[in-house]
Amino acid sequence: MLTKGLPRGWIFGFAISFALTMMLTWSLVYLLVKGTGIWGINIPIGWGFAIINFVWWIGIGHAGTLISAVLLLFRQDWRTSINRFAEAMTLFAVACAGIFPLMHMGRPWLAYWMVPYPNTMAIWPQFRSALVWDVFAVSTYASVSLLFWYVGLVPDLATLRDRAQNKYSKFAFGVFALGWRNSARHWHRYHRAYLLLAALATPLVVSVHTIVGFDFATSLIPGWHNTMFPPYFVAGAVFSGFAMVATLSIPLRYIYNLQDFITERHLDNMGKVMLATGLMVAYGYVMEGFYAWYSANEYETYMQVNRMVGPYAPAYWALIFCNIIVPQLLWSHKCRTTPWILFLITLVISVGMWLERFVIVVTSLHRDFLPSSWDMYYPTAWDWMTYIGTIGLFFALLFIFIRILPMISLFEMRELVEQTTKAAEAVQSPENAGPDSPARRK
């Protein structure tokens, strides 16, 4: 996939996602000209699509960090064939996520006011506001994820530099390879740095979505003001993130014949993670209902009843169907290892997790404490264009990524081949150990 010539499928896919990215650009420019009034937001539903999509994208990003950092620290070597593009996916998802709160500010050119810096106004950002915590959490997350991804790429960039055919790509890869010469000292430093970054990234898996959960939980809105939110959001994030990794890896392994690298074992493991986190999320839904009853608070109770039978009830029941009922299929080994079934389940989960954020944001806000301020939220065409546009941006970035960089870590696969070959030699005759077989034998 890194050699000359562009496959027709790649051009087709990239063209569609690039067109959607242009639609995103258009809708954002129009937003800047007209203001946030073109969106469906109103008072009381001030958050709308912007926050729904922000949380959805940030959640998707979590799988990348979890796979890279946590599974690295736990020495789960099956992660090697999916970590690279999962990390790339994290970066692109965070880029998409960042657009929404920025644009939701209304005057994004003043976004730097969120950063504490010496200013002529003699005021600091409101450190008690979850919005400021978000700025720190998401920017830390984005920069650590970028560093982690890049540091992991350096040895591969050196390989690409050495194999590059023309001098421009040789130069470009050369600059980014930072003078990597494959020496033992380089490897020693590389492993140190990578482990340190993994240790740094590990708390981020939990912290970022905890902060996003705080955005809701620190308010006094019924349905948000809940101590369960941080862990419930983290579980939901990993759930949707693994769904997205599987959504992407299943077609990729077909198109590029990667069945030897992304094996049934990978699909099986991802299915198990989705099942586990899906059950945690299901527990969250049950607990929301329990709290509404046990709190004996009329607003909480009303909010829960309104979710179930109110005007947004179809969204609520669709969410229960997508996130609780459908993932139960993952108990079956056959469903986990049959790519097309798993693919469909992951799509359903992605939709379900989007619906979850929709239900949390909209149903909690639209019935305010005073009936006089009740209102309905209907997304406008601009809302949809922005949302679909970010999906386009995500895929456009992903297409560029799989075109110019190795989507499976080259050197880690080599290491794995080396280790498994040795291990195999130790226990059995060496004939079975082929260079492309490590994953297959697991």
Added chain:
Amino acid sequence: MAQIFHPLTNVVSRATIFGALLMAAGALWLIYMITTSDYANQVSVVRAQPVDFSHEHHVSGLGLDCRYCHLSVENSAFAGVPATEICMNCHSQIWSDSPKLAPVRESFRTGMPLKWTRVNDLPDFVHFHHGIHIQKGIQCRTCHGDMEKMPLTWKAGTLHMRWCLDCHRSPEDHVGPRSAVFANSANPLVSTAEDFAEIEKYQVRKQTNCSACHY
């Protein structure tokens, strides 16, 4: 394998690691210095006016009271810019032929007001009230500087929000007796224990919430 890069690249790349940090820090420092500079804020910069009016001559030289021209300063948000007729109270009699005053006479004849350039101009999203500050014993010169020493008019403060808040957060040296409001630099403000009591009474420090000015 042929070398792609010149050996010098090693030095350059090491330098750029720290160079980039220095450049970024330097750029931020430069932006900060520019935004807070007198040049960017037009502090101590004389603005062109239709008539070269001298506060120095009229206040120090002739001893006019501020309120002779800025009529509404004690009661209104806006201090008031004098009407041409106020100028003509005197200038119909003295310097009545001066070419420098031709625009004033022209304005008086046609009824078209003089277009003075505002020197101390706050943005429209800030509500500042002159009256309340005068009533609570803030001297004119606290904000406007020594007007009686300005042959042409310039701004004495940046009018930044920090400039307002600095005074509101520590008003001790700025609140004085009401009788001293219009005093000039010959009678510098001396705050007494009574003034400190008044600061508490006026709740000067509390007027730092957003909606005190932005409403």
